[in-house]
Amino acid sequence: xAASQNKTTITAEPGVPxxxxxxxxxxxxxxxxxxxxxxxxxxxxxxxxxxxMVIDHFEPRNGGTWRYVHREADGMEYGFRGVFHGTPxxxxxxQTFEFEGAPGNVALETLTFEAQGDRTVLHANSVYQTxxxxxxxxxxxxxxxxxxxxxxxxxxxxxxxxxx
Amino acid sequence: xxxxxxxxxxxxxxxxxxxxxxxxxxxxxxNVGELAAPFAVSQPAISRHLKVLEGAGLxxxxxxxxxxxxxxxxxxxxxxxxxxxxxxAYWDERYTRLDGLLAALQGDSDPPG
Numbered sequence: 001x002a003a004s005q006n007k008t009t010i011t012a013e014p015g016v017p018x019x020x021x022x023x024x025x026x027x028x029x030x031x032x033x034x035x036x037x038x039x040x041x042x043x044x045x046x047x048x049x050x051x052x053m054v055i056d057h058f059e060p061r062n063g064g065t066w067r068y069v070h071r072e073a074d075g076m077e078y079g080f081r082g083v084f085h086g087t088p089x090x091x092x093x094x095q096t097f098e099f100e101g102a103p104g105n106v107a108l109e110t111l112t113f114e115a116q117g118d119r120t121v122l123h124a125n126s127v128y129q130t131x132x133x134x135x136x137x138x139x140x141x142x143x144x145x146x147x148x149x150x151x152x153x154x155x156x157x158x159x160x161x162x163x164x
Numbered sequence: 165x166x167x168x169x170x171x172x173x174x175x176x177x178x179x180x181x182x183x184x185x186x187x188x189x190x191x192x193x194x195n196v197g198e199l200a201a202p203f204a205v206s207q208p209a210i211s212r213h214l215k216v217l218e219g220a221g222l223x224x225x226x227x228x229x230x231x232x233x234x235x236x237x238x239x240x241x242x243x244x245x246x247x248x249x250x251x252x253a254y255w256d257e258r259y260t261r262l263d264g265l266l267a268a269l270q271g272d273s274d275p276p277g
Contacts, residue, residue: 010248027267049259
């Protein structure tokens with residue numbers, strides 16, 4: 001099943017513990033790599049709206065670890081951590097990803113940067129241990145997404161209903 | 165839709181034969197013989213698939229004269245699609261912010277004039 005709006009395409013096949021995200025950016029692969037590996041840049045875009053993203057540590061090198069938290073206004077924190085496998089480069093980023101609220105449910109994420117002229121297509125491939133673990137993470141994202149964008153969601157659903 | 169129900173819906177959708185049955189039902193109600201015709205499987209096997217789809221709320225079945233007709237129920241599919249759309253909204257919001265950051269970075273590195 002795939003849904004697309006603007007340029008973000010998310011594919012989550014039923015029964016397969018994987019999520020594929022594709023998104024085109026008006027930037028070079030090198031700049032996109034910087035936005036994913038420089039902590040002061042990462043905090044400017046990765047955190048959910050209405051939450052503060054705080055990086056505990058971030059070591060973008062082979063075997064380096066990272067940890068950050070998303071902090072809500074009421075002080076509630078959601079922690080995430082992982083390990084880089086191989087040094088992040090223009091060839092891509094390979095890392096593990098774990099939500100501390102569900103310890104042991106570790107995903108393997110592979111990000112690649114496909115140059116297309118002066119633009120770059122980002123491919124994010126996340127593989128989970130089980131379909132249930134994948135769906136739980138999507139539900140977390142859905143809750144945040146719903147809180148952030150009811151209007152956009154309504155537009156999306158309206159568009160899909162007109163297709164279906 | 166609860167997570168458990170959503171799991172049931174996705175479980176039902178995980179089988180290619182069941183997805184093909186749903187696709188067939190978008191064209192109109194059908195009995196088990198009509199649904200089995202395109203597949204190299206027995207009618208009892210199709211009946212088992214129909215039970216799974218019915219359990220997930222994806223179809224309903226009615227008796228008309230001697231025929232038992234299957235009918236596509238669109239609501240669980242719509243909810244499953246909305247579920248994914250919300251996850252997409254989550255990433256879309258982030259990537260829109262990243263667009264702005266990348267534009268700002270390029271502005272910084274471009275030579276003046």
